[in-house]
Amino acid sequence: MNTISLTLSIPWLFISLVRCGYLEYDQDVLIPEDWSHAGRVDPAKQLELTFALKQQNVHLLEEKLRLVSDPDSAQYGKYLTLEEVASLVRPSEVTHKVVRHWLQSHGITNCLTVRTQDFLQCTMTAEVAETLLPGSRFHRYVRKGQSLVRSSAPYSVHDDIHQHLDFVGGLHRLPPKGQDLSKRPSVGGVHLGVTPAILRACYNLTAADVGTGQNNSQAVAQFLEQYYHPADLTEFMSVFGRGFQHLSHVDRVVGTQGRGKAGIEASLDVEYIMSTGANISTWVFTNPGRHESQEPFLQWMVLLSNMSGLPWVHTISYGDDEDSLSTAYMMRINTEFMKAGVRGISLLFASGDSGAGCKHLGDQNSFRPSFPASSPYVTTVGGTSFKNPFKLSYEVTDYISGGGFSNVFKMPDYQVSAVEGYLKTAAATLPPPLYYNISGRAYPDMAALSDNYWVVINRVPVPWVSGTSASTPVVGGMLSLINDQRLLKGLPVLGFLNPRLYKLKGQALFDVTEGCHLSCLDEQVQGQGFCAAPSWDPVTGWGTPNYPELLAALLAE
Numbered sequence: 001m002n003t004i005s006l007t008l009s010i011p012w013l014f015i016s017l018v019r020c021g022y023l024e025y026d027q028d029v030l031i032p033e034d035w036s037h038a039g040r041v042d043p044a045k046q047l048e049l050t051f052a053l054k055q056q057n058v059h060l061l062e063e064k065l066r067l068v069s070d071p072d073s074a075q076y077g078k079y080l081t082l083e084e085v086a087s088l089v090r091p092s093e094v095t096h097k098v099v100r101h102w103l104q105s106h107g108i109t110n111c112l113t114v115r116t117q118d119f120l121q122c123t124m125t126a127e128v129a130e131t132l133l134p135g136s137r138f139h140r141y142v143r144k145g146q147s148l149v150r151s152s153a154p155y156s157v158h159d160d161i162h163q164h165l166d167f168v169g170g171l172h173r174l175p176p177k178g179q180d181l182s183k184r185p186s187v188g189g190v191h192l193g194v195t196p197a198i199l200r201a202c203y204n205l206t207a208a209d210v211g212t213g214q215n216n217s218q219a220v221a222q223f224l225e226q227y228y229h230p231a232d233l234t235e236f237m238s239v240f241g242r243g244f245q246h247l248s249h250v251d252r253v254v255g256t257q258g259r260g261k262a263g264i265e266a267s268l269d270v271e272y273i274m275s276t277g278a279n280i281s282t283w284v285f286t287n288p289g290r291h292e293s294q295e296p297f298l299q300w301m302v303l304l305s306n307m308s309g310l311p312w313v314h315t316i317s318y319g320d321d322e323d324s325l326s327t328a329y330m331m332r333i334n335t336e337f338m339k340a341g342v343r344g345i346s347l348l349f350a351s352g353d354s355g356a357g358c359k360h361l362g363d364q365n366s367f368r369p370s371f372p373a374s375s376p377y378v379t380t381v382g383g384t385s386f387k388n389p390f391k392l393s394y395e396v397t398d399y400i401s402g403g404g405f406s407n408v409f410k411m412p413d414y415q416v417s418a419v420e421g422y423l424k425t426a427a428a429t430l431p432p433p434l435y436y437n438i439s440g441r442a443y444p445d446m447a448a449l450s451d452n453y454w455v456v457i458n459r460v461p462v463p464w465v466s467g468t469s470a471s472t473p474v475v476g477g478m479l480s481l482i483n484d485q486r487l488l489k490g491l492p493v494l495g496f497l498n499p500r501l502y503k504l505k506g507q508a509l510f511d512v513t514e515g516c517h518l519s520c521l522d523e524q525v526q527g528q529g530f531c532a533a534p535s536w537d538p539v540t541g542w543g544t545p546n547y548p549e550l551l552a553a554l555l556a557e
Contacts, residue, residue, distance in 0.1 A: 021156040022135075023167050024326035029154055034143055035174060041138040041149055043127035047293040050169035050302065051120040052332050053091040053099060061089055065341045065377070069496040071503060077492030079344035082308040086116040089339065095164040102161050106132045114306040116339070121302070133157060136171055140292070146225060148174060149292040166332040170293040173329070175223065176320045193463045194453045195240045196275035199474055201392065202449065203547045210245045211280035211484045217251070217311035218480040219283040220273055220473060223296035223318055226263035227286060228270045229458070236271045236456035246278040254303070255286035265317060267457045268465055269473045273315055277477025280484065283311050301336045310345060312483050312493045315381075315476035317350040317469035319370040322408055323359060330371055330408055337377035341496035346483075348476045349373050350468035351382040351444040352402025355517035355539075356436070356529030365520040367404050367436045367529060373443050374406035379497045380443040381472040382540050383450025384512055395544055396532070397515025398450045402468060403530060403538040406440035414499045415442060418536040426533045431525050445498055446509060447540040448474045478545050482554050494554060501542065505535070508549035512540040 031037070067075040080088070096117070103111065103122060111122040126138045126149075133155035141148050151171040192198075200209075222228075230249060237248040250270065266284075274282050285303070287296040297318060304310065322330070340347055349372050357368030373380045383398035405411075411419060419442045423430070448471035455465045483493045494500070512532050517539045519529030530538045 021159055021162045022154055023157060023162065023165055024154065024172070024328050027154065027172050027326035027329070028324045029152065029172055031141060031150070031152065032174060032177075034177060035141040035148075036143065038140040038142050038147070041126045041140055043125060045126045045138070045149065046123055046291070047126055047129050047138070047149060048121060048123050048170060048291040049129060049293060050295070050298055051099065051122065052166040052169065053095055053118050053120065054164050054166055055089040055118050055335060056092055057088050058335055061085075061335065061338050061342065064088070065338045065496060066499070068342055069499045071500050077344075077495065079492065079495060080342045082115055082343065085339050085342060089335070090117040091164070098161065098164050102158070103132075108132070114302060115308070116305040119302050119305060133168060133171070141174065146175075147292055150174060167326065167328045169295050169298045173295050173298075173320075173325065175296065194449055194451070194470075196272070197240070197243060198392065199276060199449065200244065202395075203478065203545050205276070205478075205547045207244045209481055209547065210278040211481060213484045213487045216480065216484045216487055217281040217283060218273055218277050218313040218476060219285060219311040219315075220266075220269040221285040221287075221300050221314060221316045221318070222263075222266045222269070223287055223300065226266035227257050228266040228284060229262040231459060232262050232267055232456045233270055233274070235459055237275070239456065239461060240454065241275060244278050247274060247280075247282065250284050251281045252283045253286060254283060257286060262457050264455060264457055264462070264465060265469055268453065268455050268470055269315065269317060271455060272453070272470060273473035273477045273480075275477070276474045277313070277480035280477075280480050281311075301333060304336065304340055310343070312344060313346045313348065313476050313480045315348045315473045316372075317467075317472055319350065319352050319373050319402070321357065322369045322371045322374055322406065325371060327408060330375075333372065334375055334377055334409070337372070337375055341377055344493045344495040346476075346479055346494055346497055347378045348472050348479070349375070349378050349380050350402070350472040351380045353400040353467045353469075354402060355400060356404045356431075356519035357402070358520035364434060365522050366434065367431070367519055369404050369406050369440070370402055371408070373402055374409060374441050376409050376412040376441045377496065379445050379501070380541070381468060381475045382444035382447035383468045383471045384447050384540055384544055385449065385451035387514065389452070395449065395510065395512055397512060397517055397539045398466075399515065399518050400467065401444070401447065401450065401517050401539050403444050403517060405436045405438060405442050405538065407437045409441040411439055411441055412498075414502045415536075418502055418505070421535055422533055422537050425535070426531065426537070429531055431519070431529060435520070435525065442538050444538070444541040445501060446475060446542050446545065447471060447512065448544050475545065478547055478550070481547075482551050485551060485555055489555065491555070500554070504542070504553055506542050508546050508553040509543040510546055511535065511543045512537075515539070
């Protein structure tokens, strides 16, 4: 298997690759060790590739998002419809004409577009794909029953096409390895565990704090061959759903549910968004990839550009290392997040379960940010645990809670003051500056309990499920409840939360001030990343929700 590793240490090669038409010149094309090579793909193998067409007016889209998300703006909450978003960003006629002519000249006519007209999904043989995209070489890779087709080398496009595309999906980016969510018992193996009742008590939700509106909904998204079972949800609610009104069924599944065993990730997400965001219509987006060449996360993003009626809150427990993704890909995904935000959709991502992360770079390691957690256009949720694991005590940092500073995205204006305050307060305990980018987007934005949850999976209650995959749907459910109350008052939904969240300056949240998360195990940092501090910090954000106060703050005009 021929592979090419592209690194930041040889900028002349980057320049050369750009000139040669490489859209994703910095994409890591090395295949992770947990994937086995299963041979070259048959030239007649049908592939489905996604072409991200260059959009117009991205700067206007960003400005529109800022205005509709800023409570001090006259345009706050004045969201766009999907059709209005499409009219703003749809590619130019020239782009459409050039790209379609290029595809048709290679005999590619089986293409579908989306309502925003900025993605084309086309089917072709591997032989045609390798001719269309010089440099690409398609192989099959397998991992624990999964089979994917990916290119083992960078692809390029003709110079005439380069300016009309952001990237081509389906050649790189293998799904990351899922977290081992179920095996983190507390010391001594004794723990009563986190349940909906515990969460509602911690964050001050009463029995009356349930959804009542008819025009509200929430969603979780799954990508890693993860499915929930309706029988598990019913069992979970019968065991743990006492004391508050709730639903025991998902209203809509978008995608295809697998027939195998239920997954811990999917079960956790569904059971806890529906017990915190109780009695609110819930959707499940499930996309394991219909074709071996699909990128499931990208497929979900494309789907958002093709559906006009979507839930207002989406929680996603998915992430990858920033340095494993091309800049072009991440920039375009950011634009997709902006498209969702200007429509009033709140996107919440788990901050990850590797603390600050660690990138081994010879003599000098560095922290390893996660994307999409590091995107400036999503709300990122970190994790906490009880100080005393045997009772309802105050919360401290969960050592796995992902957080830090992006190496790709600059720090957005809405958080500059908060982060500067942290850097001054924590100056004496900060890791050496070589480990992180002090001017990057800092995350997470807030947090919730992420340690020792009870989940029902395959009809069996399972304890000790941990990770920011747990805290994210919990926060999402509470935002759905707040949306419910806003809609009942005739107010717009929350949409992209961060500009308003940072204006609260910690009001209505429980500040988490103890604990550090993990990082590189070396002499300079000895396994410790950042530590919690008063106000905002890069392990728990602004802290955990005090629901009644957060509701009051976010109901105010």
